[in-house]
Structures are given as C-alpha cells and as structure tokens.
Amino acid sequence: MDRNIAEKKLNDIFGLHAFYDEQWQVIEKILQGKRCLLIHRTGFGKSLCYQFPATQFEGMTVIFSPLIALMRDQVSYLRSINIPSACINCEQTHEENEDILKQAAENKIKILYIAPERQENITWIEAVRQFKLSMIVIDEAHCISVWGHDFRPAFKRIIDLVKLMPKHLPILAVTATATERVALDIRTQLGSDKIFYLRGSLLRDNFYIKVIKVDSEEDKFGFILNQIQHLPGTGFIYTGTRVDTERYSSFLKRNGINAIAYNAGLAGDLRKEIEEGLKKNVYKCVVSTNALGMGIDKKDIRFIIHTQFPQTPIHYYQEIGRAGRDGEDTFIYTLYRAEDKSLPEHFINTARPNAKKYEKVISILKQSPEPLGERALIKKCNLKQNSFRVIKADLIEQGIINEVTYGKSKKYEYQFNAPALNLTRFEDLRKHRFKELEKMIEFLECDSCRMKYLRDYLDDKADSKCNKCDNCLGGSTIWRNSPELDILIKEFLEGEYPSLHNANKEYCLINGVAASYYGSSNVGALIHKCKYENKGYFPDSLLEKVLSAYRACFQNIKFDLAIFVPPTESKDLVRNFAERVAKALDIPISYNLQKKRDTKPQKVFQNSWNKKDNVDGAFEFKNPEELEGRNILLIDDIYDSGATIKEIAKTLVRYKINLLASLVIAKTVGSVGDSDNVLSPDNLLKHTAETTDKKQGNDNKELNYIEKQREKHPNAYKPWSDVDDKRLVELHKAGMSVAQLSEFFNRNKGAIRSRLKKLS
Amino acid sequence: MNENSYLMALSHLPRWRTEKINKLLVQILKELNLTFAEFFDSDDKDLANTFKLNTKEISDIQDVKNELPNYAYLADELLNQRYEIIPIYSTEYPKSLKDNLRINFSPPVIYVKGNKELLHEEKVAVVGSRDVSDKGFEFTKKITQKLVKQGNVIVSGFAKGVDRLSLDVSIDNNGKSIIVLPQGILTFASGFKKYYQNIIKGEVLVLSAFHPKAPWSVGLAMSRNRYIYGLANDIYVAESNSRGGTWEGVMDGLRKIKKFKMEEYRKIYVRHAAKDEKCANNLLIKHGAIGINDELEVVKKPGPKEKQQTFFDE
Known part of the structure; x- marks a missing residue:
C-alpha cells in the first residue's frame, strides 16, 4: 500500500489527514509483515502505528498492555470511530471476558487489548487457539528486559510466544523509555536479525523541571500547599507509599484543595471513578503511588510533584512523561532531601526474599x-x-x-534435573539497581540541564539545553516552612489516627482505630520494650495517645463494656492496659473473653491463611449474658492482619451483641516484605505500602481493607455530595436511625455518624 | 528461532499418513535444505512442482498455514509447562523408534515430560491382554522384577491388565519406566499428579506422539501399541489371544524382525502356556516368537521358516 492510499484510508477511518514520517516508516514495515521496535516519547502517536495497520488486516490484532486504564481509554476511542475492539482484564467480570473471547474467536473483533498476566489464564489459553491472528503488539516493551526499570515476568511469556509465531506475522513492540542496552535486549529477544528499529527524539520541550531541596517531611507538605494554589489545571502528586497518598490528600483537603488519594489498594470501580473524575477535571490533584497514571489518556496534566523520587532516571522520565501531552507548559517538581534515598535503597535490598526462603520452596x-x-x-x-x-x-x-x-x-x-539456585544473578541485578539509583541522585544534584541529563541517560543523544529547567534558569530551589506553617503541619500529622478497616456487618464489627502506626514515631519502640524486653507495663504516654484516638473516632458511641484480647505470650500487659483505658473512659471491664486452646503469636505467621488457622475457634466467652444488646469495646496492643479480632467478633456475635469496635495502640502496615530484613522504623511504613503497589498489590487480599469495605458499603470512601448531605440531614431529622441511614446511603454507620456530626 | 509451531502444524496435518509427513520433512529439511518458514512461503506452484503435492494436499498446507499462530499458542502452552517437543530429526529422538518403525510409522514428533534420557537406555516392554489370567499375572510380576533388576527401562502403554501391572511393579521396585500415552500429553493431568514424585526423581518419562489435546480413542490406542513395540528393544508377551492388540502387535513385530533382518538385536519372548490354557501364546511361538517358561528360561526355538513366510505373504 502506498502512502497516499494509506492516508486516504486514514482520513476515512480515523479522520486524520496524514501520518508523521516516522509513523509511516513503521506502518509501512508492519504492512509488509515485518517485526518492529519503536521507541518514542509519550504523546508522539505510537498507538496509531498499530491501530491503523490493524484496520487493514483481515484477522485480529492482539495488543499486550499492562495499563488497564489505557486499554479502557483506547477501546472507547476505537469504538467511537466504529472499530470493533475490546479489552480483557482483571477488572471485568469473568462473564464479560468470556463473552469477548467468544466474539474474538468468531473474528468479530479487530483490536483486542489484553493484560500480559492474562496469558496464564486458562480460559484465554483455550480461546486463543481459535483466533484468526494478524498482528501482535507489545506495549511498554521495556518490561520485557530484566535490564529495564520495570521487568515483569509476564512479559517473558509474550516473548516465548513471539518466538513461536510464524515469521510472516507482523509484530510491533513500543515503548517511550528504553536505554540502548534495553533496546538491544528487546531486539535480540524479538529476533534481532530482521527487526526494524526506530528511535525518535525523547525531548519534551514543554516541561519546566524543578528540584526543590527540603529539610523535612513537613517542608514537603508546606511546599505543596503553598505551590499548588499557583499551579494551573490539574496534576498528580506522587508519593513513595500508600499511607502517604492518604496523608497528603487529607492534608490538602483539610486546607481546601480538592485532592484525592489513589493507590493500588482501591477497588477497581473506585479507581475507575477517580480516573473519570480526573478526566473531567473534578480534582485539583490526584495523590497517588506511581501505580497510577500509567496510560490514562488525559493530555492536559499540567503538573507533577514527586514527594519521593523514583528509583531510576528512567522511572522518573516515565512518570513525568504522563503530563503535558498536549504540548502546553507543564510543571514538574521533585521534592528532595538526601535522606529520601533510604526508601529506594530499602526496596532494592529487599526486592528479593532471602535465599533460605527460596530453598524452602524448592x-x-x-x-x-x-x-x-x-x-x-x-x-x-x-x-x-x-x-x-x-x-x-x-x-x-x-x-x-x-x-x-x-x-x-x-x-x-x-x-526434574533442575539446576542449582543461582544467587549471583540476583546480586548482579541488585548492583545494577544501585548504580541506577546513584544516577537518579546524580540527576537530582546536578547543576546542568535536567532534560538533557534524562535524554542522555536514555541514549537519546541531546545536543541542546532545554532552557526551561531550574538549572537552565539559575539553579535549584530551597524550601523551608514558615514556623506557623510548620506547626499547622505537625498538628495535622499527629492528629492522624490510623483506621482499622476491619468492619464486618455479619459480625456487628465496625472499623476500629489505632493510636499510631507501629514503626512511625516511637510508639512501636515503646511497645517493643514492654512486650519483648520486659520493661514493665505500657507507659502512660501510650495510654494518652490511645485515649485521644478513642475520642477522635468513637465519641459518638456509648460503650457498655470493655474487653481485651487474652494474651499469647505478653502475660498481663494488655490486661493492665485495658483496665487503665476502661477506667479512664469509665466503661466497665469484663475478664470473660478467654482462650479455649493455646495459640501461637500471630507474628510467626506470614500470611492471612496461616494466621486465620492459628486462631480459628480459639476463643470463648464465659458469661455471655453480659453481652446481649451491648456495645463492646475490644482492646489490644498491636493490630496486624485483623484475623484475631475477626475471630473474636465471630465468637461474640452469637451472643447478640449490638456492636463491636476495636481500639489498639498500634497498627502494623500490612504484611509485605521480608521479615528477615531489618527495617528501620521510619521506612517500615513506607516500604510496605510501596512494595505492595509494585507487586500489583491489588490482588493482595491481606491488604485490601478498603476494597472489602467497598464490597459491603458500595459508597464507602466516596466524597459526600451536596445533594447527599442535604438528604442526610433531612432524613435524620425525619427520624431515620443511623442503621437505616447506613443502609440507605450504602455507607457504614460510623461514616453516617461522623458526617452527621460534621453537618450539625 | 523456534521451529516448533511449524513442526507441530505439519506433524498433525489432518488425514495425512505418517509416511507422507515424514517424507515431506525430509524433503524440506534435508533434500532442499530449507527452513520451515521458507517452505510456508512457497506458493501453490512451488508446492505442486517442487514438492509434488496434489490440489487437496496444497489446500491442506494453505489451511494449516493459517493455523500457525494457533500452533504457536499451543507450543507456548506446552513449553511453558516444560513439556518437551522432540522432532524426528533431533538427536534426542529415540533411535529404536526410527529403527523399528522406519519412515512409514515413526511419529514425526513426540511430546515428553520427565527424564528424557530414558529414551536412550535399554528398553523392554511386557505386554499382554487386558484380562490377564492368574498365570499371566504372576509371570508379568516376575519378569518385570527381573528386567528392572537388570536395569532395563519398562515401556508401558498404561492400559488395563499386563501393561499397568508391569508399570506398577517397575515403580514399586524403583525401576525406570516410560509411559506411552494413548492420548494427547495435555490430557494426562491425573497421571502427572499420581507419578509426580517418580517424574521429578527421573524414574518416569511420559510420552505421547499425538496432538497434545487429543482425547483417548480406540484408534490412538492401536497406534500407541505400535509405538510401544517401536520403543522397546525386546518384548515379553505374558498373554495373548488369537486376535486383538497384543496379537496384532506381536505379529507385526515378528514380520519386521524378519523383513529388516533384526533377529540379532531384537527379540520377542512369549510365555509358554500350559496345555489347558485358552490363550494363543503357543501359536505365537509357532510363528517365530521365543518361548520362555514360568522360570523365565527359553523353552523353544522359533518355528520353521516356511510357515512364517506363508503367513506373512497374505
């Protein structure tokens, strides 16, 4: 097909007049049945390089893409111009996916997007053999290479498959971020001898990149609060951890900025909703771990702020690359203090569990x-x-x-005949990662053009400066909070009590609260001293914190009885603590919750299944009469998986309690990572949250409290609209009970109560 | 570049005789020194002139060309689960299969899982009917134990009766075994679970020569018998009726021994039956098999040559 004819067709189908020369170069090769690798910046129009040929082929084009949001956007775009297309991913129901596979087998779909992980899905494996396949596209192809910044094992299967494909089948791999080393690796894996390779310029000439040097975490909050009001449009704030997404968003919200937290822990439909809101400019900013953003088809993201820098310059380039695709001025800020490197260092060091665990599996x-x-x-x-x-x-x-x-x-x-475990390989990769991290820090500390640095790093030989970054315009900025601002932020951070997202309607359990995270501030250390170093009862400072958390969370509930979790190994520490809490709150205490059999400390068990087995059927209540119709406060020291509290709730609900809430000193942050690696208390927090995102934590059942919540209360965590607020007040005045309101609004009772309080 | 999808597509050409497929493979790879990719690039004219294919065959090739991506998926599924695909032209392909079945019947590809070294060791099969008599049963146990002790690999067709018994005895005695499936290798889940430990210890190899998804069928079971006779160097017959799989297999084997003059290194032993037994064991001995008694000693030399000839002339 010659270019004129192709462009006529392009106009008919896509309503576009012409290809860029580089697009046509690739498309021409694809139409000839060649294999291609295209490296080009975000916003260049890589997708047209496969969408157009796909419309010209007789059979179906399969696009492997790890970005669900991108799939969704592209499919709705393609459908809007009458190209039959669909996607298969974990956010759709089994039935939806099956139906799409059926249509695909009947050759009714032209373009099919699929997440690489789905290749292992049995239904998919059964279905593909019926497809009439015309082309394979690998999006984000850098994930193929272990030398890339984001290697994913599922991509290895794509390569296995591609190697088996007949040579006349066109294959296109695309990415915006690959060094020459990675590009070479991709080409080799795709069969380097005949592959057509095109690398475009990676310059983003509309970016104003700035690195802001700060002294503390509080400075970061302060800078953002100050800066965001001057920034045009909407943007992203990237944090290192999930917990921080919540912190920054609630801090900004409290200060009148429409921010929302987004992370891999949120349920699929909630994420979808936020993505929709983002597209419609509902929010000023979305605060996210770097799980987001990838592939959202919004061209006018005006700013990006990193509160924690990524592991490598490539991650960085990719994350900022999501902004400013319309070519308009775009503002990129990275908040930086030297200590921030401990988090990426920690990730690198704990990217792999220790060798013993490998041997155990074997x-x-x-x-x-x-x-x-x-x-x-x-x-x-x-x-x-x-x-x-x-x-x-x-x-x-x-x-x-x-x-x-x-x-x-x-x-x-x-x-059979397996080789011995090769640990050198892991060590090589670790060293490689450290080198990349050094480069990232070099980037942050450099005094030359930042865009040039990034392009050079990605082997896109840059000859000129950008004349827009801080270094081109006179050097990096230092930010210090004013004393007033600092106090405001400190107060905010101390007043945050981690919620235990453990509500369970069936068991009359409502969300509990912790005084602190285990690991942040000195709470964890204090607990550890008393619990494991025999330093006596929990001190009054912990009692004070717990009482504040109680008041912040439960002041609307009148508790009739306090009970405590019977000890496993810490003797009467919890009992003593519960007595003091109960006394301070003037709630009668009961000693009747007891163990029927011995259990082991939950921390011995590494996953929720083993934890559940450990406490299954372990509790009994000696004098059940005192429970009926009562509101019960359950006190414990550390909250981890929630398995113990759930088991207790299951035991008590038989005696017709009205409500059960848990109050604990500290909450651990999930249960990811490797317990053999010593974590400093400071990054325990950060570490867990981010690792989870990295590992596609959305399927990690242990951590999906919010998701579970959303199952029970579909509206939980949704912002209250004005209409809802008005209605809530009216219905409440009309005499509807909290329980009825909870059902009406699909939110839990605690949420109803706190909203009512706020509105009164 | 991995050639497996092409190979599989050609090997499972529907309704093509094995011999025809093998000859095509030889032509492509050996005589013309082409790659499969080049072969599939041939147009109808080439296929007719160079490869001497008729219209029907050419259309079969064109059909299977469209299925190549689907075979790629299938090959990917197999390889990812560490099944191995061994083509007839590979050095890993068992020599005994080629020697015994020749170009006419040697499967163009075999699929295996487990210790594939077993393919190159001394292999024997103990065969017999599904409903074996007590005497046949005892004989099977005894002979298998002896063969295992001598270090032979037991080739079993995983059929009821003698087949399964000899496999069980081999496994109980930590012997080495090859299970030859009457079905596709991807349809043997329960067996892979059952023999997991034996497989990972290298004691068992599972082999199939059929399309990986093919379900069990009578036709495949018959072909499977041929592969057992092909793989094993020596055959021990515990019991045979005068018709059916065992009988056909043994007679076919005897015929080939003669035709290809393999008397020296390929032997078929048959348990010498007592007079009151209803089986056709002694008839096989008359046709040229070597008789052995319950003590596993040779009791009778092969029968007169003329008689065999008249039988095989058909």
Whole structure:
C-alpha cells in the first residue's frame, strides 16, 4: 500500500489527514509483515502505528498492555470511530471476558487489548487457539528486559510466544523509555536479525523541571500547599507509599484543595471513578503511588510533584512523561532531601526474599507427594503472598520449578534435573539497581540541564539545553516552612489516627482505630520494650495517645463494656492496659473473653491463611449474658492482619451483641516484605505500602481493607455530595436511625455518624 | 528461532499418513535444505512442482498455514509447562523408534515430560491382554522384577491388565519406566499428579506422539501399541489371544524382525502356556516368537521358516 492510499484510508477511518514520517516508516514495515521496535516519547502517536495497520488486516490484532486504564481509554476511542475492539482484564467480570473471547474467536473483533498476566489464564489459553491472528503488539516493551526499570515476568511469556509465531506475522513492540542496552535486549529477544528499529527524539520541550531541596517531611507538605494554589489545571502528586497518598490528600483537603488519594489498594470501580473524575477535571490533584497514571489518556496534566523520587532516571522520565501531552507548559517538581534515598535503597535490598526462603520452596516441592497449588504452597512454606510470588517467578525463570495447569487449576512442580539456585544473578541485578539509583541522585544534584541529563541517560543523544529547567534558569530551589506553617503541619500529622478497616456487618464489627502506626514515631519502640524486653507495663504516654484516638473516632458511641484480647505470650500487659483505658473512659471491664486452646503469636505467621488457622475457634466467652444488646469495646496492643479480632467478633456475635469496635495502640502496615530484613522504623511504613503497589498489590487480599469495605458499603470512601448531605440531614431529622441511614446511603454507620456530626 | 509451531502444524496435518509427513520433512529439511518458514512461503506452484503435492494436499498446507499462530499458542502452552517437543530429526529422538518403525510409522514428533534420557537406555516392554489370567499375572510380576533388576527401562502403554501391572511393579521396585500415552500429553493431568514424585526423581518419562489435546480413542490406542513395540528393544508377551492388540502387535513385530533382518538385536519372548490354557501364546511361538517358561528360561526355538513366510505373504 502506498502512502497516499494509506492516508486516504486514514482520513476515512480515523479522520486524520496524514501520518508523521516516522509513523509511516513503521506502518509501512508492519504492512509488509515485518517485526518492529519503536521507541518514542509519550504523546508522539505510537498507538496509531498499530491501530491503523490493524484496520487493514483481515484477522485480529492482539495488543499486550499492562495499563488497564489505557486499554479502557483506547477501546472507547476505537469504538467511537466504529472499530470493533475490546479489552480483557482483571477488572471485568469473568462473564464479560468470556463473552469477548467468544466474539474474538468468531473474528468479530479487530483490536483486542489484553493484560500480559492474562496469558496464564486458562480460559484465554483455550480461546486463543481459535483466533484468526494478524498482528501482535507489545506495549511498554521495556518490561520485557530484566535490564529495564520495570521487568515483569509476564512479559517473558509474550516473548516465548513471539518466538513461536510464524515469521510472516507482523509484530510491533513500543515503548517511550528504553536505554540502548534495553533496546538491544528487546531486539535480540524479538529476533534481532530482521527487526526494524526506530528511535525518535525523547525531548519534551514543554516541561519546566524543578528540584526543590527540603529539610523535612513537613517542608514537603508546606511546599505543596503553598505551590499548588499557583499551579494551573490539574496534576498528580506522587508519593513513595500508600499511607502517604492518604496523608497528603487529607492534608490538602483539610486546607481546601480538592485532592484525592489513589493507590493500588482501591477497588477497581473506585479507581475507575477517580480516573473519570480526573478526566473531567473534578480534582485539583490526584495523590497517588506511581501505580497510577500509567496510560490514562488525559493530555492536559499540567503538573507533577514527586514527594519521593523514583528509583531510576528512567522511572522518573516515565512518570513525568504522563503530563503535558498536549504540548502546553507543564510543571514538574521533585521534592528532595538526601535522606529520601533510604526508601529506594530499602526496596532494592529487599526486592528479593532471602535465599533460605527460596530453598524452602524448592525443598517443599521436592518432597511433596503431588504438585501443589499456590495457596497450599504458601501455607506450607509460611510465606507472605508477595514474597512467594517473587520467589516463584525467579525459580520458574531459573528452570527450577514449573507452573502447570491440570484441569482448571494451576499447580507448581519441582523440575526434574533442575539446576542449582543461582544467587549471583540476583546480586548482579541488585548492583545494577544501585548504580541506577546513584544516577537518579546524580540527576537530582546536578547543576546542568535536567532534560538533557534524562535524554542522555536514555541514549537519546541531546545536543541542546532545554532552557526551561531550574538549572537552565539559575539553579535549584530551597524550601523551608514558615514556623506557623510548620506547626499547622505537625498538628495535622499527629492528629492522624490510623483506621482499622476491619468492619464486618455479619459480625456487628465496625472499623476500629489505632493510636499510631507501629514503626512511625516511637510508639512501636515503646511497645517493643514492654512486650519483648520486659520493661514493665505500657507507659502512660501510650495510654494518652490511645485515649485521644478513642475520642477522635468513637465519641459518638456509648460503650457498655470493655474487653481485651487474652494474651499469647505478653502475660498481663494488655490486661493492665485495658483496665487503665476502661477506667479512664469509665466503661466497665469484663475478664470473660478467654482462650479455649493455646495459640501461637500471630507474628510467626506470614500470611492471612496461616494466621486465620492459628486462631480459628480459639476463643470463648464465659458469661455471655453480659453481652446481649451491648456495645463492646475490644482492646489490644498491636493490630496486624485483623484475623484475631475477626475471630473474636465471630465468637461474640452469637451472643447478640449490638456492636463491636476495636481500639489498639498500634497498627502494623500490612504484611509485605521480608521479615528477615531489618527495617528501620521510619521506612517500615513506607516500604510496605510501596512494595505492595509494585507487586500489583491489588490482588493482595491481606491488604485490601478498603476494597472489602467497598464490597459491603458500595459508597464507602466516596466524597459526600451536596445533594447527599442535604438528604442526610433531612432524613435524620425525619427520624431515620443511623442503621437505616447506613443502609440507605450504602455507607457504614460510623461514616453516617461522623458526617452527621460534621453537618450539625 | 523456534521451529516448533511449524513442526507441530505439519506433524498433525489432518488425514495425512505418517509416511507422507515424514517424507515431506525430509524433503524440506534435508533434500532442499530449507527452513520451515521458507517452505510456508512457497506458493501453490512451488508446492505442486517442487514438492509434488496434489490440489487437496496444497489446500491442506494453505489451511494449516493459517493455523500457525494457533500452533504457536499451543507450543507456548506446552513449553511453558516444560513439556518437551522432540522432532524426528533431533538427536534426542529415540533411535529404536526410527529403527523399528522406519519412515512409514515413526511419529514425526513426540511430546515428553520427565527424564528424557530414558529414551536412550535399554528398553523392554511386557505386554499382554487386558484380562490377564492368574498365570499371566504372576509371570508379568516376575519378569518385570527381573528386567528392572537388570536395569532395563519398562515401556508401558498404561492400559488395563499386563501393561499397568508391569508399570506398577517397575515403580514399586524403583525401576525406570516410560509411559506411552494413548492420548494427547495435555490430557494426562491425573497421571502427572499420581507419578509426580517418580517424574521429578527421573524414574518416569511420559510420552505421547499425538496432538497434545487429543482425547483417548480406540484408534490412538492401536497406534500407541505400535509405538510401544517401536520403543522397546525386546518384548515379553505374558498373554495373548488369537486376535486383538497384543496379537496384532506381536505379529507385526515378528514380520519386521524378519523383513529388516533384526533377529540379532531384537527379540520377542512369549510365555509358554500350559496345555489347558485358552490363550494363543503357543501359536505365537509357532510363528517365530521365543518361548520362555514360568522360570523365565527359553523353552523353544522359533518355528520353521516356511510357515512364517506363508503367513506373512497374505
């Protein structure tokens, strides 16, 4: 097909007049059935390079893309111009996905987007063999390479597949971020001899990049609050952890800025809603871990602020790359203090569990009488789910274990004649990551053009300065809060009490509260001293904190009885503490919650299945009469998975309690990472949250409190609209009870109460 | 570049005889020294002139060309689960199969899982009917134990009766075994679970020569018998009726031994039956098999040559 004819068709189908020369170069090769690698900046129009040829082929084009939001946007765009297209991903129901596969098998779909992880899905495997396939596209192709910044094992399967594909089938790999080393790796893996390779300029000439040097976390809050009011349009704030997304967004909200937190812990439909809101400019900013943004088709993101810098300049380039795709002025800020490097360092050091855990998985599989499923294996090895997944991917990659599908279930096997575990490989990668981190810090501290630095790093040889970054315009900025602002922020940070998202309607359990996170401030250290170093009862300072948390969260509820979790190994510490809490709050205390059998400390168990088994049926209540119709306050020291409290609630609900709430001193932050790695209290917090995002934590059941909440109360965590507020007040005045209101608004009772209080 | 999808597509050409497929493979790879990709680039004219294919065959090739991406998916599924695909032209392909079945019947591709070294060791099969008599049963146990002790690999078709018994005995004695499936290798989930430990220890290899998704069928079971006779160097017959799979297999084997003059290194032993037994064991001995008694000693030399000839002339 010659260019004129193609552009005529382009006009007919897409309503566009012409291709860029670089687009046509690629499209021409694709139409000839060639394999191509295209590296070009975000906003260049890479997607047209496959969308157009896809419309010209007889069969279907399959696009592997890790970005669900992008799939969704592209599909709705393609449908709007009458190109039959669809996507398959984990956010859709099984039925929806099946229906799409059926249509695909009937060749009714021209362009099919699929998440690479789905390749392992059994239904997909069954369906693909019926497809009439015309082209394969690999989006975000840098994920193919372990030398890339975001290697994903699922992409390795795409390569396996591509290698088996007949040579006349066109294949296009695209990415905006790949060094020459990564590009070479991709080309080799795609079959380097005949692949057409095109690299475009990575210059983003509308970016004003600034690095802001700060002295403290409080300065970061202060800078953002001050700056955001002067920034045009809407933008992203990227934090290092999930907890920080909540912190920054609620801080900004409290100060009158329409911010919203977004992270991988949110349920799919809530995320979708936020993405929609973002597109319609409902928010000033979305505060997110870097899970977001990827692939959202919004061209006018006006600013990006990093409160924590990413691990490598490539991550950085990719994250800022999501902004300003319309070519208008775009503002990029990175808040930086030297201590911030401890978080990425920690990620690098704990990216892999220790060798013993690898050996454990191997030996369990070697001894098992039959292949094991994921759950059985995790339980037998007593591993965290995320650790297991890292180990699994590595062991499969090294040819030591093997993932098989028997019938409808996935199993793991030891591989006959497997090689020994190769740890050097991990060490090489670790060193490589540290080098990249050094480069990131070099970027932050450099005094030359920042855009040029990034382009050079990505092997896009830049000859000129951008004349827009802080260094081109006179050097980086230092920010210090005014004393007043500092006080405001400190007060805010101290007044935040972590909610225990453990509400359970069936068990009359409402969300509990903790005085602090275990690991942040000195709370964790104090608990540790008393609990494990025999330094006496929990001190009054902890009591004060717990009482403040209680008042902030439960002041509308009248509790009739306080009980406490019977000890496993800390003797009467909790009992003593509960007595003091009950006394201070003037709630009668009961000693009747007891253990029927011994349990082990929950912290021994690494995953929720083992924790649940540990306490299953372990509790009883000696004098159930005192429970009926009562509001019960359950006191404990540390909240981890919530399995213990849930088990107790399950026991008590039999005696017709009215309500159960838990009050604890500290909440651990999920249960990801590797317990053998010593975490400094400061980054325990950050570490867990981010790791979860990185590992696509949305399928991590242990951490999805909010998701669970949303299942029970579909409107939970939704901002209250004015209409809702008005209605709430009216209905309340009309005599509707909190329970009725809770049902009416699909939110939990606590949320109703606190909203009523706010509105009164 | 991985050639597996092409190979699989050609190997499972519907309704093509094995011999025809093998000859095409030889032509492409050996005589013309082409890659499969180049072969599939041939137009109808080339296919007719160079490869001497008729219209029907050419259309089969064109059809299967469209299915290549689908075979790629299938190959990917297999390889990702560490099944191995061994083409007839590979050095990993068992020599005994080629020697015994020749170009006419050697499967163009085999799929295996487990210790594939077993393919190159000394292999024997103990065969017999599904409903075996007590005597046949005892014989099977005894002979298998002896063969395992000598270090032989037991080739089993995983069929009821003698087949399964010899496999069980081999496994109980920590012997080495090859299970030859009468079905596609992806349809053997329960077996892979059952023999997991034996597989990961390298004691068992599972092998199938059929399309990986093919379900069990009578036709496949019959072909499977041929592969057992092909893989094993020596055959021990515990019990045979005068018709059916065992009988056909043994007779076919005897015929080939003669035709290809393999008497020296390929032997078929048959349990010498007592007079009151109803089986056709002794008839096989008459046709040229080597008789052995319950003590596993040779009891009778092969019968007169003329008689065999008249039988095989058909």
